[in-house]
Amino acid sequence: MNNMQWTPIGSEPLPPPLPPTRVDFTGNRPEFRKLVTKGAVLELVTLGFYRFWLVTDIRRHLWTHTAIDGDAAEYTGRAKELLVGFLFALAILVPIYLAYFLVGIEFERWQGFASAPLFLAFYAFGQFAIFRARRYRLTRTVWRGVRFWMDGSGWAYSLRAMLWGLLVFLTLGLALPWREAALERYKMQHTHYGDLSGDFEGDGWTFFKRGWWLWLLSPVALVIFPLAPFFYAEFKAREWRWWLDGIRIGGVSLSSELPHDAFYGLYWKVIGWWTLLSMIFAAYLGGATMLVVRLTGLPAEQVFGPENGAGSIPMLVAMVVGYFAVALAVNIVMRVYLQRDLWAKVLETVEVYNVAAAADVRGSGQLASALGEGFADGLDVAGF
Numbered sequence: 001m002n003n004m005q006w007t008p009i010g011s012e013p014l015p016p017p018l019p020p021t022r023v024d025f026t027g028n029r030p031e032f033r034k035l036v037t038k039g040a041v042l043e044l045v046t047l048g049f050y051r052f053w054l055v056t057d058i059r060r061h062l063w064t065h066t067a068i069d070g071d072a073a074e075y076t077g078r079a080k081e082l083l084v085g086f087l088f089a090l091a092i093l094v095p096i097y098l099a100y101f102l103v104g105i106e107f108e109r110w111q112g113f114a115s116a117p118l119f120l121a122f123y124a125f126g127q128f129a130i131f132r133a134r135r136y137r138l139t140r141t142v143w144r145g146v147r148f149w150m151d152g153s154g155w156a157y158s159l160r161a162m163l164w165g166l167l168v169f170l171t172l173g174l175a176l177p178w179r180e181a182a183l184e185r186y187k188m189q190h191t192h193y194g195d196l197s198g199d200f201e202g203d204g205w206t207f208f209k210r211g212w213w214l215w216l217l218s219p220v221a222l223v224i225f226p227l228a229p230f231f232y233a234e235f236k237a238r239e240w241r242w243w244l245d246g247i248r249i250g251g252v253s254l255s256s257e258l259p260h261d262a263f264y265g266l267y268w269k270v271i272g273w274w275t276l277l278s279m280i281f282a283a284y285l286g287g288a289t290m291l292v293v294r295l296t297g298l299p300a301e302q303v304f305g306p307e308n309g310a311g312s313i314p315m316l317v318a319m320v321v322g323y324f325a326v327a328l329a330v331n332i333v334m335r336v337y338l339q340r341d342l343w344a345k346v347l348e349t350v351e352v353y354n355v356a357a358a359a360d361v362r363g364s365g366q367l368a369s370a371l372g373e374g375f376a377d378g379l380d381v382a383g384f
Helices: 029-045 051-064 079-106 108-139 154-170 176-189 204-223 227-246 264-296 309-347 371-378
Strands: 021-025 066-068 071-075 141-143 146-150 191-193 196-200 247-249 252-256 350-353
Touching: 021 309, 029 051, 029 309, 051 066, 051 071, 051 079, 051 309, 079 108, 108 141, 108 146, 108 154, 154 176, 176 191, 176 196, 176 204, 176 227, 204 227, 227 247, 227 252, 227 264, 264 309
Parallel strands: none
Antiparallel strands: 021 066, 021 350, 066 071, 071 141, 141 146, 146 191, 191 196, 196 247, 247 252, 252 350
């Protein structure tokens, strides 16, 4: 007798889903600190122009030490692209500043009215810059030899951001979760990895449920300062987790178990360093004042007086040197804690599901210009 068993075609059991893939960050902290310290000094020497090279080096460090399924990302952006984009943006922004300045001189009584459209124009440019800067960074990001890219309109995004911003203002911030969801959905639906299209499944209601009590208690945090860093760190952690859970690229999805208190230590370390540097700066000014008083023989109150040119010039030089030294140190602290350490804390909680869906991808898309990054620098809204 034939005891062979057979299974009807189409009824085979499905294979179990593959376990999620962890994201590994292997960046060396002392190496990063050395990079940003050297870069900050060169920024000071070059009056800020080295920032384009420093930003490029920072991104290259973060990208190349971030690996998914054993393969690290690659950042192909160049500092000269950022510099050219910044100069083009200045060519557009400077006439706007100049026009406002002339209006303020010629029509002094209208200056207050002129500030409203100027603010709206800069806000619109800022949102345009955020979208275009993201497009630039994506087109310079490569994983497994395939480039990310982005389509869509920066001005369409800016209009959406302005309308949602108005609604947030009218609702005293209550509509913020829905604004974030709508803008992230627009960005992700125009994001691509090769021929895979992105999407965002996060919704405003989910975000609202995670942080409604922060909105309710935010006035208290504004009055009681020690609570403000906790509230902001709490909000950012919940926002990061919500954002990561909503990302989709083709069949690939992300999830994060980022703790709600993940950023407490980072923000308080920054505040601690800022307080310590402020105290050192105050002690430095006191010592410089005593030195000038001893050298000139003038009373301390006259050292800062405009009538005492000989004594005020050395003091002014000492103040400028001390200010730039403190700014340099704060710059390093911010980049170490709120860029590198924050990046590492977030990535160590991220899992990638169905990464095999990105295995057979064809390259697509074109490189974007760095004009958006230039606007971001000119309007001080630059990010990663």
